[in-house]
Amino acid sequence: MILGELLGTPVHDAAGHRVGLVVDVRFLLPSGERGPARVHGVLVGDRRRVPFLGFERSGARSPWPVAQWLRRGNAGAFLVRWADVVEVRPDRVVLARGARRWSTDLPERSA
Amino acid sequence: MNAARRRERARRRPAAPYPLDEPSTGRLLDARLHLLDRQVLDVDGTPVTVVDDVELTDPGPDDGAPRVVALLSGSVLNTRLLGGHQPGARWYRIPWSAVRRVGVTLELEVRGEELDVTWTERWLRDHLIARIPGGRHDPR
Numbered sequence: 001m002i003l004g005e006l007l008g009t010p011v012h013d014a015a016g017h018r019v020g021l022v023v024d025v026r027f028l029l030p031s032g033e034r035g036p037a038r039v040h041g042v043l044v045g046d047r048r049r050v051p052f053l054g055f056e057r058s059g060a061r062s063p064w065p066v067a068q069w070l071r072r073g074n075a076g077a078f079l080v081r082w083a084d085v086v087e088v089r090p091d092r093v094v095l096a097r098g099a100r101r102w103s104t105d106l107p108e109r110s111a
Numbered sequence: 112m113n114a115a116r117r118r119e120r121a122r123r124r125p126a127a128p129y130p131l132d133e134p135s136t137g138r139l140l141d142a143r144l145h146l147l148d149r150q151v152l153d154v155d156g157t158p159v160t161v162v163d164d165v166e167l168t169d170p171g172p173d174d175g176a177p178r179v180v181a182l183l184s185g186s187v188l189n190t191r192l193l194g195g196h197q198p199g200a201r202w203y204r205i206p207w208s209a210v211r212r213v214g215v216t217l218e219l220e221v222r223g224e225e226l227d228v229t230w231t232e233r234w235l236r237d238h239l240i241a242r243i244p245g246g247r248h249d250p251r
Contacts, residue, residue, distance in 0.1 A: 027141075031137050
């Protein structure tokens with residue numbers, strides 16, 4: 001599977017409703033940075049917006065106008081853990097029933 | 112309240128903050144943020160290429176989450192301008208096992224000359240530059 005083919009794929013919930021697009025994929029790199037990086041989850045959003053230097057995923061609140069502008073562009077985006085993804089097809093990614101939506105913010109030590 | 116309004120309200124509701132105790136070990140990387148378009152340096156610090164895409168294992172019921180197999184590099188200008196995807200055979204692969212560190216750049220633990228992605232550079236060096244007088248040694 002090529003990552004670029006997954007990015008931009010529509011995401012549907014278990015009921016078949018479209019909830020957004022795959023805007024990014026989050027990997028978990030083992031401690032010590034040795035060993036295979038595994039997919040941790042997919043970031044789902046409304047638009048194919050390229051992240052702006054990670055600002056909108058860092059939890060930064062200042063400078064206020066910039067933070068507000070970038071947060072608004074990222075509004076509605078969420079992270080779904082890979083365990084909650086039940087199917088990946090070329091035309092859609094299907095989430096499990098009751099898939100939990102997490103914030104797209106990166107934990108402090110990873111940002 | 113109809114289903115469409117419920118979905119819209121759910122969409123606007125802020126997602127739960129990420130639990131800081133998960134994952135217990137390791138570092139999280141976002142593909143677009145930390146991998147794609149990043150410079151790749153070899154073990155000597157020489158620039159090799161940039162990451163144009165990433166190859167993953169196919170998701171399977173027994174294998175768990177897909178893992179990164181290789182970093183991909185190739186001529187992506189046309190597909191970025193016109194859309195579509197690069198044929199698989201036209202990618203140059205750098206195995207993930209050769210990656211030593213992911214930071215501002217991706218550092219490899221192998222020399223760039225050992226990688227397929229630098230073959231055009233090596234070919235030009237050996238067949239063109241080497242034929243130019245003075246082209247076989249350091250200019251200093």
